[in-house]
Amino acid sequence: MDLMQLLGIGKATFSHGVHPPEYKKGTGSSKIRRLSFSPEMILPLAQHFGAPSLPVVHEGQEVVRGEVLAEADGFMSVPLHSPATGVIRKIGLMPTARGPKTESIVLKLHAGVSQEVLYGAPQNIADMTPEALIDAVRNTGMVGLGGASFPTHAKMRIPEDQRVDTVLVNGCECEPYLTTDHRVMMEYSMDLLTGIEVAMKATGAARAIIGIEDNKPDAIEALLKACPADGNVTVGVMKTKYPQGAEKMMIKALLNREVPSGDYPAAVGVSVYNVATLTQLGALLPQCQGLIERVVTITGPGIKKPGNYLVALGTPLRFVLENLGFHGDADHLIMGGPMMGASVASLDVPITKGISGILVLTDEAKSKQTPRKVWPCIRCAYCVRACPVHLNPSELGMLAAKRQYQTMEEKFNLNDCFECGCCTYVCPSAIPLVQYFRIAKAINRENRERVA
């Protein structure tokens, strides 16, 4: 390592952002293990951004692992595959992590079945046209596994008037605690490269850059070795900083391009995919199989056996916790990372496609983070210097307190906020800024719908 690298010069980054503690030590260095099958699986029909899937099975029907349970409803939708061999017990409303109950398929597993994936047939990716590839991607039921759950095939279809020259592969994993992407890059680098090839072919991009934060030197090394010699796929080392893995920040850091406000990355010739997404795609697409399991970081001070686990989609949270053991004072569960993840109200919610982590916090961990007294804004400008999109959260927060939601949107670019939580993380007055902004956006959206 030369001096430039030691000083962090030459590593890609964006301006502003925060440096939360990483908490990645325990899980980042141990191999991915498989979690056993729960006797019952809950599969919500809306696990992706877009229209819910349409069930093609009925109650009491026997299904085999890998079989299609529900079909895509329109272009912005994906099919759903059976994560296990069993019988459909029920199709109806079940609780989900998002809050309200949603239409779900409940699957009862047959005990003592080998749980082999019987579906699928080999297909040759090299011979397929971009259109055929995009269709094939859609058939896998793939969505963004980083957390947004945006259907992957929809991202791959680039609008007629735009050209994509670069595929960015997001291996930043800037959220504290989470190490799924880290382990996936280490253990499935060949699948990842196949996935990258698919993404490049489908979007017509000539090159791909895998962006990895410098706190994962082993993953950087593994991928540098695995990258093909033609030089079309490279590794971009990035500074460890939150939210480095946000799409817009990554594009700025690696390519120095800015996605215009309100537009998609394709507008600046970029298409961004999470490493977990492309790895799964690289494993499933050549076999024509569907997405039925994913790697989840299950960690936090409240869990006895933390680690990265290959979990069948639909596994209830209660089963996960009982299998891995939890401490008696564990009382706060988060799905996703600690910066953007959501608290979970019920243990009966299932693991879905977009969940990359489960965090179990205890009283002790909480006492360090106790909900602090909220003070008035003292205009310290910590938030202004933390906001990665250069908003003025202090000003926005004062407007929110006065319910000036329209002004926030029109004059202070409220809609450019992607709710990373940096402002709230650094606020000495403990003002729940990002929550104010979520509320403001929701109210503006409702008002627009009412007018329309």
Place this chain on the structure above:
Amino acid sequence: MTDKQAIVQLRVAPHLRHAPSVDQIMRNVVYALLPICAFAIYQFGLSALALILVTTLACTSTEQLFCKLSGKPTTVNDFSAVITGLLLALTLPPGFPLWMAAVAGFIGIALTKVMFGGIGFNVFNPALVGRAFVQAAFPVAITTWTPAFAPDRFSEFIPSSLTLPFMVPEPITDWIKGIPVDGFSGATPLALQKFGEGNQDHVTTDNLDLFLGMTSGSAGETSALLILLCGAYLALRQMMDWRIPTAMLSGAFITAGCFYLFDPQAYPAPLFTLLSGGMMLGAVFMASDMIASPTTPAGVWVYGLLIGFLAVIIRLFGGLPEGVMYAILFGNAASPLIGAATQPRVYGTRRKKVPNR
């Protein structure tokens, strides 16, 4: 967890919090001010100690009183009123009558802070408004300086300190003459520079003395070195924006430098400008007041440069030898405007939006 499922915590992201809390920041500012207070007491003795205690007590009790009156929980424990008290004492002449100092503390907190809604809502720096009030009300007392390092300073008060409430202090010229300090008149370096002494025009004090604080002046404004060290502590802990003092001192240096180059006989050297009077204390602890300064990255530079420029202009062309106080108050007043005009360019947008609200 099965039997505990009723008490699962629900909170909104982010679930991690960093940042020192408001009272921690304020407490650290108090820590940073304590060495300066200690030096003031060492330099001016009993009177400085009494002055610091009286202003701090006046500020905290005023805040407490108004919290009681408005039926709100007390806000004294956030330490911001203590900062106001300490800062106020440090800007006053060491022999300032104590009852006048109490009035300054009351006015500063009541008129500038409480009336506007307490911490976070003051438009101006409360300590400076308190000082501006007594500057207008008691112009003689606030320009009566006493020599530093008087031999009896730890055993007796400066006579003017103990003036009875609502009484005018006795002139202390005779008392000063009785102090065996070599060649000292009690005039501050700024006054010496501006008005001269005897038949000599523009007497300049040695820069090293100014830097170390071996001169007379307001209780806590004399030692530039100490103020810089204490400010560095705050800046390193990120509890003070180093850009503001940097910008203000640069503004003052550049402005003073231009005049000095124009006529070195008539105008003071830029280094003297930085080290004398309230420039250092004002830059490091007053102008950098978070609440009354702009929040935008470009705004703090404009704000600092403006204050530095104004302070020098007032010093050179105003009727008073010192202009830092009014310059900062003016900067405070301009800060919302500066903030509005310097909103940062948002990612993915071309043009800066200039809000007009």
